[in-house]
Amino acid sequence: MSYGAVQVLKGINLEIEKGQVVALIGRSGSGKSTALRCVDRLEKINDGEIWACGHRLTNPNLDLRALRQDVGIVFQSYNLFPHLTVEQNITLAPRWVKKMERTAARKLAEEVLEQVGLAEKIDSYPEQLSGGQQQRVAIARSLAMKPKMMLFDEVTSALDPELTGEVLKVMEDLAANGMTMLLVTHEMAFAERVADRVVFMHQGRIxxxxxxxxxxxxxxxxxxxxxxSHH
Structure with a gap:
């Protein structure tokens, strides 16, 4: 089953199968983050077709809310709300979008925090967490929507090396459990170990x-x- 042909930038053609992990690599400015952001319709697409999890992204009547339930995205900045607890950050969307009631939402938060190894931090505030822990909460928040595919945009580039490993381990576990993933990364050893396919972008092309x-x-x-230059 195909998760869509992505044609972005200068005639990119890319298909990602269900359960595949695809790493986008390339120098700064090569277009890899733009390509990734197009899949979640964060960038406007002027030409070509993109399909993701059955959604045609060029459809003028595209239901963005439905698309973003199926396609989760995690950025290098964690974008957690500082005044909300970890649980509240994670359950905001499920309660708002899926109208989930409080007890079920807390159970869901416990479940996704367990997946990222942070079950004990459910009532903490973001400022009480390290950068690596905040990034893992951001991943848990995405997982709470039960996406079919996850996009990761340089999620470790703002982290110290010793915190990078804990975030990469979570991504590795997700891959091992069959999550379809498209990631932009500069962690070459990780891409080599985890990715089924590596896509090297150069000046807006593959x-x-x-x-x-x-x-x-x-x-x-x-x-x-x-x-x-990366070894």
């Missing part, structure tokens, strides 16, 4: 793509030089 082995055996001089 320059090279294939299994993660292309990182150890690049075919193009551009990817070779990119990988060289």
């Amino acid at each position: 320059r090279e793509e294939g299994p993660s082995s292309i990182l150890t055996n690049p075919a193009t001089p551009e990817l070779k030089s990119f990988v060289g």
Whole structure:
């Protein structure tokens, strides 16, 4: 089953199968974050077609709320509400969008916090958490909507190296449990280990793509030089 052909920027063609993990890599400004943001309709699409989880993103009557229930996105800035507890941050959307009542919402928060290893932080406030913990709460918040696909946009780039590992582990667990994922990352070792496919973008186009082995055996001089600068 295909999760849609994404044609963005300068004629990108990309299909992601259900349960696949696809890593978008490339230098700053190569278009990878823009490509990712198009899949959640955070960027306007001028040309071409994008389908995600059965939603045609170029449809003028697209139900954005329905799309964003199916496609979760996590950014490098966690965007948690500082005046709300972890539970309230996580249950805001399910209670608002899905009209979930309080007890069920708390149970859901416990469940998704368990997935990211933070069950004991349910009543904490964001300021009481480290950056890595806040990012894991942001992932839990996305999971609470039970998405079919998750987008991750450089989610570890604002974190110290020792906090990066705990966030990557959560993503690795999600991948192992069959979540369809499209991620923009500069963590090459992680992409090599977890991604089913790696897509190297260069100047708004896909320059090279294939299994993660292309990182150890690049075919193009551009990817070779990119990988060289990241090891």
